Amino acid sequence: NRTNWAKAHQFRATACWNLGRKEEALEEIKVALSFTRSPDLRARLILKHAKYLKELGQFEQAYERMNAYRLCHDTLLKEKYNEGIALAKVRFETTEKEHRLLEQEQALLLATETQRRRAVQRNAFIGLAAVLLPVALLLYRTMRNRQRLAQKEKEPHRKQVDQLPAQQEPTSINAQLE
Numbered sequence: 001n002r003t004n005w006a007k008a009h010q011f012r013a014t015a016c017w018n019l020g021r022k023e024e025a026l027e028e029i030k031v032a033l034s035f036t037r038s039p040d041l042r043a044r045l046i047l048k049h050a051k052y053l054k055e056l057g058q059f060e061q062a063y064e065r066m067n068a069y070r071l072c073h074d075t076l077l078k079e080k081y082n083e084g085i086a087l088a089k090v091r092f093e094t095t096e097k098e099h100r101l102l103e104q105e106q107a108l109l110l111a112t113e114t115q116r117r118r119a120v121q122r123n124a125f126i127g128l129a130a131v132l133l134p135v136a137l138l139l140y141r142t143m144r145n146r147q148r149l150a151q152k153e154k155e156p157h158r159k160q161v162d163q164l165p166a167q168q169e170p171t172s173i174n175a176q177l178e
Contacts, residue, residue, distance in 0.1 A: 002036065003036060003038050006045070010029070010032045012028045022052065026049070026053075029048060039075060043069060043072040049065050050068075
């Protein structure tokens with residue numbers, strides 16, 4: 001793995017520097033830089049290279065390496081910032097999707113409950129109609145029978161009333177004659 005090779009050369013550079021083999025340490029840093037693709041490790045190697053150059057009194061080269069470090073470090077910070085933004089965006093979208101799913105779930109539960117309530121109401125209405133219809137028919141038949149009975153009872157009385165003037169007519173004629 002290239003990162004491991006770069007780290008090995010970095011440690012070798014540190015050892016060489018500590019042993020006083022400063023030029024060899026600079027070469028090891030350059031080799032480590034050629035192996036690495038990790039922006040974080042690259043920034044640390046460039047910073048170490050700038051420090052070595054400064055200690056050797058090579059201020060112009062150290063300044064150039066510090067500028068390279070700042071550029072690399074800024075790029076690294078920008079990448080981390082963009083990753084943080086992307087992560088926050090993913091979290092926000094995930095939360096938003098979960099919220100929409102909860103709303104849809106609640107709407108589905110509400111629709112299911114509404115359908116169930118309507119079914120119960122419909123069934124209650126049908127049951128009530130099934131009970132009330134025979135009761136209404138019974139009431140209707142009872143009232144009709146009472147009307148018939150009342151008419152039958154009134155009919156003899158009406159006949160008597162109709163016959164009364166005919167019966168009283170001879171009596172009233174006799175009374176007038178007398």
